[in-house]
Amino acid sequence: MNNLFVYLEIEDGKVQDVSLELLTKGRSLANQLKCQVEAVAVGTKLDKIGAQVFPYGVDVLHTFDDARLTPYTSLPHTAVLVKLFGEEKPQIALMGATNIGRDLGPRVSSALFSGLTADCTALEIGDHEEKKEGKTYTNLLYQIRPAFGGNIVATIVNPENRPQMATVREGVMKKEILDANYKGKTVAHDVKQYVSDTDFVVSVIERHIEASKVNIKGAPIIVAGGYGLGSKENFQLLHDLANTIGAEVGASRAAVDAGYAEHERQIGQTGITVRPKLYIACGISGQIQHIAGMQESSMIIAINNDPNAPINTIADYVITGDVEVVVPKMVKFYKKNSK
């Protein structure tokens, strides 16, 4: 009872990275709280899930196996979590800030009247005092997230209601195996006790989901462009540089909104968080919401014609000049000097 729960996202029998990252974070929070980590798998053909999640320090895996539970639809998965959480009374429940987690989380939180914080960038354990009521709460989950377009960072707590729920985007937490031989137990539940036929009110009649071809999260070098590039054509320059030096192309939210780059390339608080060894920021002014997603890069080169661009303050190298001039030169001199 009162353990930490993680909802597992499963695609083609594979537990998604975002869930494994949450298990890693969940394990360390659970150690602080001296509680167990429990994972919930809802779908079908779940016999290989345990082997994937136990090494992350999962003590109990709850499985709900029914062919109708794949692909995901809102109501049946909600019904499972609402009843399971009612029985198990988790103190914390985490899920990915993905299409699924952001559909499921709010619905579950509404049904349980428990607070949910979306898109957390950090989760910590700490105490809280409600001065008005003179009450002190110990060991609450601090749900830390940027707000207001990333201009402020808010720490949210849920003093009274359980579970304390939070969603986290992929890449924000690190994924780390705890112990390859960690032993957890599996509890297979009877789906009929949790989901009624009337929950299957929405059906998926077509589905085309592909694993992303863009591998920004794992790329050691990222060339990223911002609104300052001015056009989709100029973005091609970044692809040229990326192809030359073996990098992946990323983009700021403003560049994606302007149609210069695809959504899956968006880096920042509302996109992907990256930690490459080299980040080349081209025509990116450095709005906080972007910086939040790349500040942990080992080395940052900022190319900008504005010498006062905010991104310059976190860059190791600042090149003041036009991207259209500098980037082709980088291509040229790389070709000249590499073997």
Place this chain on the structure above:
Amino acid sequence: MGFKIIVLAKQVPDTRNVGKDAMKEDGTVNRAALPAIFNPEDLLALEQALRLKERYAGTTVTLLTMGPPRAEEIVREGLFRGADGGYLLTDRAFAGADTLATSYALSTAIKKIGKFDIILSGRQAIDGDTAQVGPQVAEKLGIPQITYAANVVSAEGGEITVVRRLEGGVEVAKGKLPMLITVSDAAPECRPRNAKLVLRHKKGTAATEWSAADVDADPQQCGLSGSPTKVKAIESVVFQAKESKTLDSSDQAIEELIVELITNHTIG
């Protein structure tokens, strides 16, 4: 016969155009420095509603918004584009609401509006980016939801078919009405204001105003007291500044940098 559609829309500060004066020195948000706009994805939801109205005769589009009195402009903007009317939920009792208390308030207003077939809203508002209110309203009303809609394909035979744009792909979902649908930024742009409708609606009252009492909202479930989440602390964001080396864009400077990156195995 047409459908009764309710569009949930929010007036938001334009966080995409945050200027230097948007934050006060104490780290709080200077709302006065930010223009108030129609939340972009809610406009896309309105467009989907208006398309259904054009397609299915007898369909009505009603906006519902919550906020201070000036949020009436949201309903007016809707009327300018072809909506039939709207409601503004405004009461100090709603102040300080988190997403759950907001959803509760909206659901009480929807119950007061009465019969509906389709509720459309933006996936998320740009001032919070939580994407929670849509699904929570659906849960409070006990109706199903389809989120991340890029397009409502059809609404026939009591069922609605929706194309969803997801990470890495597309899904087509179908479900029985009534249904709540949240519309993502993959949906087509909203039509501009219609000049005739602007002339007709630019003056006078745009929205029917409702207080918490008007919609029989339980004060305990509204505003701060109805919000399980509490803001413990707010900090303005300060990044650790690094000592950076500044280069110009001359051939020599760029070549030296590239050679350095190759030599220390950062690239290549």
